[in-house]
Amino acid sequence: MTAWLESAWKELKSSDSDRRHLCLDAVGDVLETGRLPQEDVERAVERLTAIALSGESYDVRESALHAVCTASSHYALPYRVVEPLAA
Numbered sequence: 001m002t003a004w005l006e007s008a009w010k011e012l013k014s015s016d017s018d019r020r021h022l023c024l025d026a027v028g029d030v031l032e033t034g035r036l037p038q039e040d041v042e043r044a045v046e047r048l049t050a051i052a053l054s055g056e057s058y059d060v061r062e063s064a065l066h067a068v069c070t071a072s073s074h075y076a077l078p079y080r081v082v083e084p085l086a087a
Contacts, residue, residue, distance in 0.1 A: 002030075002036065002040060004030060005027065005030065005036075005040065005044060008023050008026060008027050008030075009047065011023040012024070012051075017056070017057040017059065017060055018059075020056070020060050020063075021057070021059040021060050021063050024048070024051070024060065024063035024064050024066075024067055025063050025066075025067075027044065027048070027067050028063065028066055028067035028070045028071075031044065031067055031070045031071040031074060031075075032070050032073075032074060033074075034074040034075070036075075038075065038076075041071055041075045041077070042077065042078065042081050044067075044071065045068055045071050045072075045077055045081045045082065046081050048064045048065075048067050048068045048071070049064075049068060049081065049082060049084050049085055050084070051064035052064040052065040052068060052085065053084055053085070065085075068082065068085070
């Protein structure tokens with residue numbers, strides 16, 4: 001996975017939900033470029049899906065879901081990575 005995304009995942013461990021929310025917005029911006037390798041996108045979307053379905057604050061879950069939607073607009077995602085959202 002790109003170094004930038006790895007750094008973003010580390011930032012998500014912050015106890016500050018506003019910081020996690022902004023970090024997820026930035027992940028969505030990177031996904032919007034359409035330039036990431038497919039396997040990195042799939043791993044990112046799996047993580048984002050888990051966050052979107054977690055007990056996080058509304059803003060954090062919404063940012064994760066928005067990033068998933070952004071990824072789906074720029075990449076062909078296999079059903080298995082978004083399947084948890086179908087339930």
